[in-house]
Amino acid sequence: MPARTMAARNQSPLNAPRGPAATRRKRGGARSDRDGDLTMDVAVKGRGRIGKSTPPARGGRDLTSRTSRAEGRGDLLSGTARKAILRSAAAGDVSMREGRSTGSRGGLVELSITGWEKSKASGAEDGGVSALIKWLEKKASHRLGSRTRDVKVKKSRKEGDTVYISVASEHVVALVRMNGYEWAGTNVKIERVGGSKESDDGVKSQAEETKAMLRGVLERRYNFETKVLDLSALGQDPELNKANVFDKSSTTKKIFPALMKVLELSFDTEAERHAAITGVSLANNGLADLTDVTTLSQTLPKLHNLDLSNNDFKGLSSLQNWRKRFYNLQHLILSGNPLEQSEPEYPAEVIKWYPNLRMLNSVQVRTEDELAKKSAPAELPFPIRTPLFQDEGGIAEAFIRTFFAGFDNDRAALAAHYYDEQSDFSYAVNTQAQRDPASTQHTEKQEWDQYIKNSRNLKKISQLPARQNRQFRGPKAVGDAFFALPKTKHPDLATEARKWMVEAHIQPGVPDPTGQSPNGVDGFMITIHGEFEELDTATGQAGKKRSFDRTFIIGPGGPSGVRVVGDMLTVRAFGGAQAFDPDNFEGWTTEPAAPRTTPELVPQLPAGLTIEVAEKMVIELQKQTNMTVQYAKDCLEQVGWDFQKGLEVFASVKANLPAEAFVQVA
Incomplete structure (x- = not known):
């Protein structure tokens, strides 16, 4: 089949080089755009490299195979310091920021x-001086990160083979980082006139120096367009x-996580990071597995294009x-790997892995x-349902949609809407729950401070008064308890249904607020597992991500016809959403599950009789005989679900039935 270009939405395609471009590649030349910017080519089978680097020798599990360096290059850091700094870079204990150069005159630096x-x-x-200046301005203005800048060269002059430019002091770092970049087929050298390396980079510590170096690597390898x-x-x-x-395996294994951490620190929000980077190439890294690069899936989970060729x-x-991972992946390149020979049928399996994949190896x-x-929409119902999801008239679904929208936006109104004086709410913190092994979140001291005071964890709270004080009843008490919890943002039920798991079934015996049914009425038990982000009340920015489990008992009542009888919430450390992915369970289906009742009330039905019809027969027999649900069901089972025979049998044995066979009227 002919190779086709990548069809990714809202972005320029990554085109495989052809003709002269491919010829230049064979000669080892770097491909540049009209401004001299290095462009990224898609590596396809037989054309090994992407960018200007020479493909490393294949083999080994390390991220890279170290190559010899030119004589005279000094070691930037000592071995011990480098290991410590890379570790701190991966942990994010030093903020990444751009320093302001000093020693300028009149706000300009030469x-x-x-x-x-x-x-x-x-x-x-x-x-070529004017073209060089335009390229410098463009390249320095386009950067990784949330903050934007418009770099302008204020003055310029040419003296022999040297061009001198004057720029605002805040733009010096961006320009000096471009030292060694390729422009129009040659490498340019950029230095501050009379300035030291420390003043150029604004670096005050070894850790920040290493982060600045990693930031420079990322920016040099990023194509803004x-x-x-x-x-x-x-x-x-x-x-x-x-x-x-790359001298030691210990630092080699840490360099990629450190790069990913510096990348995260370059953006204010995840959304900005995902919008800025939609494609990544890991070609020609000698990768035998994903051990050293696995953090890519946490830092950039919404990638559209991924190149793993020639590993x-x-x-x-x-x-x-x-x-x-990479649910949004649209183009994947695996050509040039041994699996093409060892598993020639691999494409069929890879296509199953990525449901939105459009292109494989171009x-x-x-x-x-x-x-x-x-x-x-029919393929992904509300939300991903387990085999047990019983609903009538969309009551459970409407409640879930309304409840979590209210919990994120107006908890006081939510408490008044769904909770009455007999409604109970409690929550517990599970600090021992397993965390997501792929999570990049860091454990902090007092990370549960906002929850512990009212946590009703019965494994830890053994005294009856303490347990009673941690159970809230009535709309005011419930509303106050809601207010004390951190502000939250739950995933959207429509667009992020895969992050939820919901079970629901009919719950008989729910207290009737009107008192007309002493034995209770039918309600729903709803169990929900999912996640939420805590929000900073001052800035509205997302903070710690948590997992939760929540169980509701709902019944008729309240201003909307539904009231919460009981509400139990468990909050735990983020454990991931892999367990909710229907692709992990062959028994899951995207079609609504057939209604199920509680096991002890499941009738043995003859062929052709549905549960819905059987339930209506039980209810009607109960009305006409005043028997309890269980006795009415037993009566119909004995006569093979013949309603008329059921009435006749009841009439013949009525005098011998015990008192508990009938609904007791207060």
Whole structure:
């Protein structure tokens, strides 16, 4: 089949090089755009590398295979310091920020630029100076991170083979980081005139120096226009090699998590990070499995395009860690790996792994029509339902949708709407629950402070008064308890249904607020498992992510016809949503489950008789005979669910039935 270009929505495609571009690649040249920016090519079978790095030798489990460096390059950090700093970079204990250069005059700083004179733009009337300045402004303005900048060169002059520019002091760091970048076929050298390295980089500690170096690696490898982060052939990166990070396996294994942590710190929100980066290349890294790069799936889980070509994956088992990740993935490249020979049928399995995959190795595997049909609402009902989801008239569904919207936005109104003077609410904190092994969250001291005071964990609270004080009854008490909990944001039930698991079934014997049914009425028991984010009340920014389990007993009553009888909430550390993914369970279905009653009331029905009809027969017989539900059901079972015979049998044995066979009227 002919190779096709990547069809990713709302982004420029990653095109495989052809013709002259491919020829230049064979000669080892780097491909640049008209401004001299390095562009990222898709590696397809037979064309090994992406970007300007030479493919490393295949083999080994490390992220990269270290290559020899030129003589005379000094070690950036000592071995002990480097290990400690990489560890701290991965842990995020030092904030990443850009320093302001000092020693400028009048707010302007002068930089010198050399190496530009041999560029492809040298034939221009001014030797390429104006094109160089435009490229510098553009490249320095486009950066990773939430903050934007508009870098402008205030003054410029040419003296021999050196161009001098004057820029605002706050833009010096962005420009100095471009030292060594390729422009129009040549590498330019950018230095501050009369400035020290420390004043250029604004670095005050070794940890910040390492983070600044990693930030420079990321920015140099990021293509602002295509939204692609090129992390291919990291073992050939000159900055990483200068820092000697590949000398030992201990630092080699930490470099990628450190890069991902610096990437996270560059953005204010996850949404901005996901919008900025939609494609990543990990080609030519000698990867035999995902051990060293697994954190990519936590940092950039919404990737559209992923290139894993020309590594050392011998089978799909090497990629199992990402089988349930990257739900939005549209284009995956695996060409140039041994699995092409060891498992030639692997494409069929990979297509199953990624439900939104359109292209595999630049070949279309799904059409837009197929994806549209697959993602139709009927295929993903509210929300992902377990085999036990019984509802009547959409009562349970409407309650769940309304309740969590109210809990996130107006808890006082929610308490008044659903809770009455007989409604109970309690919550417990489970501090021992297993955490998501893939989570990047850090455990902090006092992380449960806002919950512990009123937590009704019966394993820890053994005194009866303490247990009673932690159970809240009535709308005011419940509302006050709601208010004391952190502000939350739950995943959207419509667009993020995979993060929820909901069970519901009819619950007989729910107290009747009107008192007309002494034995109670039918309600629902609803059990929900999911997650939420705590929100900072001052900024509205998302903070700690938690998992929760919540059980409701609801019955008739209240202003909307539904009231909460009981509400029990358990909060625990975030444990992930993998257990809720229907792809993990062959028995799950996207179709609504058949209604089920509690096991002790499940009747043995003859062929052709549905549970709904049987329930109506039990209710009608109960009305006409005043028998309890259980006795009415037993009577109908004995006569093979013949309603008329049931009435006749009742009439013949009525005098011999015990008192408990009848509903007792107060």
